[in-house]
Amino acid sequence: MLQKFPAFAGVPGPVVIIVMDGYGLPKNEAGSAIAAARKPTLDRLFAAYPNIRLRAHGTAVGMPSDDDMGNSEVGHNAIGAGQVYAQGAALVANAIAAGAIWQGEAWQQVVAGARAGTLHFIGLFSDGNVHSHIDHLRAMVVQAKAEGLRKVRIHALLDGRDVPETSALEYVGPFEAFLAEVSTDGFDARIASGGGRQHITMDRYDANWPMVEAGWRTHVLGEGPQFATATEAVQALRAQHPGTIDQDLPPFVIGEGGHPVGTIEDGDAVVFYNFRGDRAIEITRAFEEAGFDKFDRVRVPKVTYAGMLQYDGDLKLPKRFLVAPPAIQDTMGEWFAKSGIAQYACSETQKFGHVTYFWNGNRSNKFDGETWQEVPSDVVPFEQRPWMKAAEITDAMIAALRSGQYKLLRCNYANGDMVGHTGNFRAATMAIEAVDLALSRLLPAIDAAGGVALITADHGNADEMYELDKKTKQPATNPNGSFKAKTAHTLNPVPLILYDNVSGGRLGLVQRETAGLSNLAATAANLLGLEKHARWDDSLLDVR
Numbered sequence: 001m002l003q004k005f006p007a008f009a010g011v012p013g014p015v016v017i018i019v020m021d022g023y024g025l026p027k028n029e030a031g032s033a034i035a036a037a038r039k040p041t042l043d044r045l046f047a048a049y050p051n052i053r054l055r056a057h058g059t060a061v062g063m064p065s066d067d068d069m070g071n072s073e074v075g076h077n078a079i080g081a082g083q084v085y086a087q088g089a090a091l092v093a094n095a096i097a098a099g100a101i102w103q104g105e106a107w108q109q110v111v112a113g114a115r116a117g118t119l120h121f122i123g124l125f126s127d128g129n130v131h132s133h134i135d136h137l138r139a140m141v142v143q144a145k146a147e148g149l150r151k152v153r154i155h156a157l158l159d160g161r162d163v164p165e166t167s168a169l170e171y172v173g174p175f176e177a178f179l180a181e182v183s184t185d186g187f188d189a190r191i192a193s194g195g196g197r198q199h200i201t202m203d204r205y206d207a208n209w210p211m212v213e214a215g216w217r218t219h220v221l222g223e224g225p226q227f228a229t230a231t232e233a234v235q236a237l238r239a240q241h242p243g244t245i246d247q248d249l250p251p252f253v254i255g256e257g258g259h260p261v262g263t264i265e266d267g268d269a270v271v272f273y274n275f276r277g278d279r280a281i282e283i284t285r286a287f288e289e290a291g292f293d294k295f296d297r298v299r300v301p302k303v304t305y306a307g308m309l310q311y312d313g314d315l316k317l318p319k320r321f322l323v324a325p326p327a328i329q330d331t332m333g334e335w336f337a338k339s340g341i342a343q344y345a346c347s348e349t350q351k352f353g354h355v356t357y358f359w360n361g362n363r364s365n366k367f368d369g370e371t372w373q374e375v376p377s378d379v380v381p382f383e384q385r386p387w388m389k390a391a392e393i394t395d396a397m398i399a400a401l402r403s404g405q406y407k408l409l410r411c412n413y414a415n416g417d418m419v420g421h422t423g424n425f426r427a428a429t430m431a432i433e434a435v436d437l438a439l440s441r442l443l444p445a446i447d448a449a450g451g452v453a454l455i456t457a458d459h460g461n462a463d464e465m466y467e468l469d470k471k472t473k474q475p476a477t478n479p480n481g482s483f484k485a486k487t488a489h490t491l492n493p494v495p496l497i498l499y500d501n502v503s504g505g506r507l508g509l510v511q512r513e514t515a516g517l518s519n520l521a522a523t524a525a526n527l528l529g530l531e532k533h534a535r536w537d538d539s540l541l542d543v544r
């Protein structure tokens with residue numbers, strides 16, 4: 001049990017943590033869909049309630065450097081755990097730098113498994129460092145050759161979401177050149193298939209299994225339009241689908257004489273080289289699960305399969321992994337549960353695992369007294385429905401508040417992020433407006449329950465919808481004069497607003513230089529009248 005907090009007995013009603021996914025605070029309003037949105041509720045909150053800025057990127061959330069943007073995994077991990085752990089990006093980079101990864105049993109088994117066949121790598125093909133890093137792939141290819149393997153095939157998921165929207169050839173071109181260079185002395189390494197990450201393979205939270213099926217058919221069965229190289233494939237697909245950005249490009253297969261060069265066969269080994277779990281779990285299940293029934297796999301090759309990390313510690317998925325994931329312990333979910341606090345978590349499918357699995361330290365099981373509510377997301381391009389399920393999440397939250405059953409409630413509004421990733425400025429302003437409207441309904445229900453809210457975000461996105469010119473800090477332009485859309489997250493801090501109409505002005509927030517997402521667990525504990533757990537970073541609550 002957490003101890004009583006001597007300075008404050010706790011608010012009479014519940015504490016509600018609201019994550020506005022992808023809502024950052026830009027230095028400059030140019031190109032910010034948030035600045036352009038009409039958002040009377042948020043404007044009123046910023047004007048009338050205590051609010052500070054939180055660090056949500058780089059080392060503040062366990063990324064290797066402060067040049068790394070934040071993302072949902074590291075952001076929700078930091079919020080939920082109240083602590084910062086070195087995250088997958090850092091753990092893998094370190095394991096490669098130290099060579100420890102090659103000594104591990106998993107890598108050795110992969111090498112042994114591929115000895116008589118092919119070693120396949122499937123993963124996100126960029127240096128976004130959110131799900132993967134192409135340098136990790138390069139190091140594994142070099143090591144595979146050093147281990148005496150003869151054949152490597154890469155299944156490249158094009159990004160354009162964590163990196164500029166049409167940057168695929170900046171990765172594919174140099175990498176195909178590198179593969180040609182190392183393909184000597186009987187070693188043969190090539191890209192074998194690929195496609196846009198929002199089109200195949202990398203679905204998450206069971207939102208769209210047909211995406212994974214399409215990926216299976218591409219990587220494993222080698223079905224799809226054939227090209228001589230991945231460079232040629234990207235060029236041809238762009239010409240066939242004008243205006244389509246990398247993440248949405250259709251699948252392709254590399255072929256020779258009409259035959260795919262790298263189908264996945266019995267006796268091969270497969271490494272899924274993303275370190276982040278949400279979009280790695282479904283394809284991993286397709287390779288590993290005995291009674292798999294999400295789609296007809298047609299042919300199931302007997303392979304030695306490994307993930308870069310273990311993606312789910314509860315489900316032990318995958319069984320074999322190259323690097324141990326961060327051992328996230330003592331999360332707020334766990335300790336609030338141990339303190340007898342009933343907790344309610346809600347989001348729509350696209351972010352459901354963020355407020356449950358990431359929040360609880362990458363665990364798929366509930367702690368005692370937790371209720372999880374998923375609102376099914378639409379399966380549509382989100383720029384066409386920027387309101388997404390903000391209204392339905394709000395309905396669910398209001399019902400949960402009215403039930404009087406919960407002392408801690410948490411939700412995630414996906415809009416700023418999911419619509420921000422489309423690069424559509426106008427839709428992103430509507431996304432923020434939808435969140436604002438949702439807040440205008442949710443906050444009175446919190447008042448009625450005698451509660452308070454901590455309103456925050458996990459990282460920026462809609463706050464910068466255009467690439468900014470490095471010198472002028474104004475939106476950069478394409479040759480035709482249009483602005484260069486930016487689909488990725490930002491490096492900006494995020495807000496923390498304390499919505500409190502119950503303490504009579506006793507409560508405020510302290511702006512510390514180092515204040516970040518990992519300070520939220522302790523802050524929520526204090527609002528509940530509880531001391532923070534000894535491992536949690538300090539509370540930001542100011543009690544007068």
Ligand SMILES: O=C(O)[C@H](O)COP(=O)(O)O
Binds near residue numbers: 021070130161162421
């Ligand atoms: O997976 C994605 O959609 C992006 O790579 C990162 O976005 P998220 O971290 O907000 O989920």
Ligand SMILES: [Mn+2]
Binds near residue numbers: 021022072073417
């Ligand atoms: Mn996010």
Ligand SMILES: [Mn+2]
Binds near residue numbers: 022072417418461489
């Ligand atoms: Mn995102």
